[in-house]
Amino acid sequence: MTDSVAAIYNREDYPSMSHPTGHPSIMAASAIFGGLRTSHVPTSRILEIGCASGHHILPIAAAFPDASLTAVDLSNHAIEKAKSIAQSAKITNVQFLCADIKNWRPSAHQYDYIIAHGFFSWVDDEAKSALLDICQHALTPNGVAMISYNTQPGWALRQPLREMTNALRHMPACKNSSILALDLIESAMEGTDTDYGKYLISLIKDAKAKGEQQLKFDDLGPINDPCYFSQFVQWCQAAGLKYVSESDIALSNPAMLPEGAKSLLPNLRNDPLLQQQLADFFTGRTFRTSLICRADANLWQPTWEEVAEYSIELLMPIPATGNPITDRIAEVIHQQQPDCVPMRALLADIQTCDPEQAVTVILQLAQLGILRLRSIPYRRLQSMPEHPRLSLLNEHYLKAGLSIVDALHNPCKIAPSDRKVLLNCNGINSFDDIMRQCAEEKQVQSAHALLQFMNDRGLLC
């Protein structure tokens, strides 16, 4: 452990969040694209490495009370905070451990899912190799780990910006602020009309949008060590692991590539790893959420019936195509919005199509990022609860001014005006009481829409 990494996380609160691609329901569904059939999520054993104050793992624990979860972080104050939030939200199936993973190993073969989000690129090589060793040692034979990391060559220009910002923020004019340092670089670049200059300015804007607190740990953290996908795969192989697929399937889709690259990639069909690496070169990809498993895990080509066991989340409207199967799938899925529909139910609804062809179309839509597969369906409550309230966990996050987490594990930032309305959703006030209170403030319409939105996203009980 470089002292600088331990020092910053022991000194300051990391603004942790929920990350859908690190949710076992998505990991399980995305793993089938690489031919790995993982365990049933609701009763599985799940480990998170680098859990910070638990904003990612606690909603998973609350959603799956029969699962058994462990979460590890070296920051004592983050772990104490996570434990206290778990206690106030009455979540008892997650064990939080304060440990440096360089000196910590769980017992062998006991985790079906391992999650390490925001860890690999932000720690030294010893901690990277400890993480891979834990995955090899602790995954069950069909277990899967999701490791996120920054990738080259996408980071090639971000790194000089990181060095420059870190150097400039120590100037008196920047008062140790990264945002002021970025402002300074941006104004120095004013009037540039080179491609390089325009790209640098777009990177500065992206960096500034993250805000001071996030930048301090992420782009400008003490370690930020992007790697090539092929390097990552080699490290995994050396540790007795192998690559399965991406948790975010759409981002490894060859359809996103320039036309010339698309014609090149099919020639590499027999070398999917090289195909992936080339795709990163062509797209300048900066981030991956890779799924890996033990080298001895059994990978197979799933049948359409196996794929049909998963559920479908719509990420964006399906455009009309003129293809009768796609258009019929679109019609049925759009009708069921915002539910995450079991594929079997959908196939029953679209009886006119051949189910195998329908599954092929669904997989193509998932690879285009229009749909996402999940292993667990989600159905919203059919009507508004009479006395709406948030879960204890979300109530805690709301009161603490943090983002709340919806039923699909998406973080939702709540505007201060909405926060006031939601604090009235305490399970004692009826829906009508809440609307009456809002009427006094002439906010009935927006409050009504807010509660409808909350109910649609599974945030009310």
Ligand SMILES: C[S@@+](CC[C@H](N)C(=O)[O-])C[C@H]1O[C@@H](n2cnc3c(N)ncnc32)[C@H](O)[C@@H]1O
């Ligand atoms: C960038 S934060 C990511 C937090 C969270 N997973 C997320 O993505 O929002 C990295 C976390 O890893 C923890 N960490 C860093 N090195 C560690 C180590 N060697 N052992 C255990 N935890 C470590 C830090 O304390 C910090 O909470």
